[in-house]
Amino acid sequence: MSSNVPSPRLVRIGLAGLGNVGMGVFKNLRQNGGLLKERTGCVLRVDRIAVRDVTKPRGAEIPANMITGDWRELVADPNLDVMVELVGGTTEAFDLVCASLRAKKPVVTGNKALLAERGQELFALAEQCHVPIYFEAAVAGGIPIIQTVQEGFVGNHIKSIHGIINGTCNYILSRMKEAGISYEQALDEAQAHGFAEADPTLDVSGWDAAHKAIILASLSYGFWIKPQDVHVEGIERVTPTEMAFAEKLGYTIKLLSVIRADAEGRVEVSTRPSLLPSSHILASVSGAYNAVLVNGDIVGETLFYGKGAGQDPTSSSVISDLAEAAATLVYGQRHSGFVPHGLYGKSKPAAETIxxxxxxxxxxxxxxxxxxxxxxxxxxxxxxxxxxxxxxxxxxxxxxxxxxxxxxxxxxxxxxxxxxxxxxxxxxxxxxxxxxxxx
Missing domain, CATH: 3.30.70.260 (ACT domain)
Structure with a gap:
């Protein structure tokens, strides 16, 4: 007796980068492959992996013949359907994404710096090549905020977005408040627990969160925000003294990213330590967690909360994008990943923000x-x-x-x-x- 259930489509994946997140993608695709097949009608399989150091031990679960030291081999492989870029940085990653788009391979990336600094070029090329870029993992780890802004709020003017979108800084500031310890002591704790890198500069300077804010602002307002138009301050100078005085005044200090348009349609984007009313729900977001508060003109305020970093939350977003890419390959074309429009189009100078x-x-x-x-x-x-x-x-x-x-x-x-x-x-x-x- 024949079945009317169609056979699942095999989607072959090229994975560039096998660090913490890359390993999570490989592991979790295998672990939940059956679930994905049932939900998407596709088998999502990593066939080839590009790494910088082919001699590094990878564990028995990854066959050596899957690994190469040159990502160009993956782009040139006609059997691979989708490319995942997890190499980091803005130079090699840019070349990889461009080459993949020209080879007609959809791209999944979690590279926030790449998109914030060179997104305008990449999405122009994606539109030209009619090949989409997926980037849910670039902002707020496992929180599906990109898809929400693009699709869930498609009928709303975004009035504002307030986000705690760097887990390292939020952990440090939370510990300073809870334990009354110094910034240096809290940073040491964060590094000991794996919440901060050995070189935490990108996080504590505010720029990791600022890159994410640029992406969210650009999606929300339909034009690419230039990094030089964003006001950015880090948390290095926050002291227990400020924490104590803020608390007496009824406030909590958080590294807060703020995005909003003024009455003239000019868009303000900033990331800096800010005093939040302790009664507000964002002030209660502690540890390495992230939260994003979106205010739409129709929906009102909506809060998204969850783990903002780490192997599993970030790989969850990458896998979500892979499922979306597979659906596009099987069922039809999607837009490039960024839809420009002319309702806004100008950044508000930081000096004029109030x-x-x-x-x-x-x-x-x-x-x-x-x-x-x-x-x-x-x-x-x-x-x-x-x-x-x-x-x-x-x-x-x-x-x-x-x-x-x-x-x-x-x-x-x-x-x-x-x-x-x-x-x-x-x-x-x-x-x-x-x-x-x-x-």
Whole structure:
């Protein structure tokens, strides 16, 4: 008796890069291959793997004849249907993706830096070649935020996106708050637990999160945001002192990426340590977890939460893209992965972005100091919403904590520079954005 169930289509995969995520993709495709076959009607199979060092032991589960030291062999192999780029960086990876597109092979990548810095070129080529790029794993690990922005919110104007999208920084800041330890101690812990690389610069400088924010902003507003238009600060200068004062004021410090369009359609993108109201749900996101809050004009606020990094969460997103690529190969063509439109199209200069600010000063403990500071702020039209001066017995200096009303970044920078030059100010002022989560 014949069956009406069609035979599954075999989709052969070329995997470039066998690091932590690449190994996860290989392992989990094998582990859940039966489930994928039932759900997609396709058998997803890694046939060839390109690595930088072919002599490195890979384990018995990977046959040596599958491995090559040259990714070009994978691109040239007519039997391979899809390419997965997990080599990292923006040079070799760019060449690999371009070559794959020209060879008519759909590409799956998790390379956030590549897309943030060269995405405009890559998606133009993808459109020209009529071959899609899939990149769910590039932002927020296992959270399906790319597909959600592209498809789930297709009928919404995106009013804003607020994201905690770097697990390393969130772990460090969480530990600083919970345990009262220094940045250096929290970083050591993060490295010991595998949440931070031996060289954590890309994470702690804010640029890993900024690359992800660029991708989300570009998808949301239909044009490619230039990295030079993004305001980026890292967490290296956050101290337990700031953590303690923020808590007293009812706030929690997070590395927050903010994306939003103003009334003129100009798009603001920033990543920096910010004070969040402790009552807000994003303030409760701790450890190495990520969360993205999307505000659409129809749907309202929607929160996405989960593990933002690691072998399994990231490989889950890669496998999701592979399933989508397989469906495209079997059932029909998809767009390139990025759909430009003309509703927006201009970045808002960082200097013109408006926010509340937190400022901490170390000043002489004598009358008239606050008046001098307030005068410099008032001259620039910056109001003070509150002042806190903790009692410091036996010291000739005191801390002065100011919460400033809305002002542009440029105006606040200018005011802080003038305040720092006062004779009564004894240390470099510390200041951070206060995010009210409005709009």
């Amino acid at each position: 926010s509340h600010y937190y400022v901490r000063l170390k000043v002489d403990d004598k009358p008239g100091v606050l008046a001098q500071v307030a005068a410099l702020l008032g001259d620039r039209g910056i109001g003070i919403s509150s002042v806190m001066q903790p009692e410091e017995l036996g010291s000739e200096f005191t801390s002065l904590i100011l919460m400033l009303d809305d002002a542009t970044l440029a105006t606040v920078k200018e005011a802080i520079g003038s305040i720092a030059a006062l004779e009564c100010v004894r240390e470099t002022p510390v200041w951070m954005r206060v995010e009210t989560m409005e709009g």
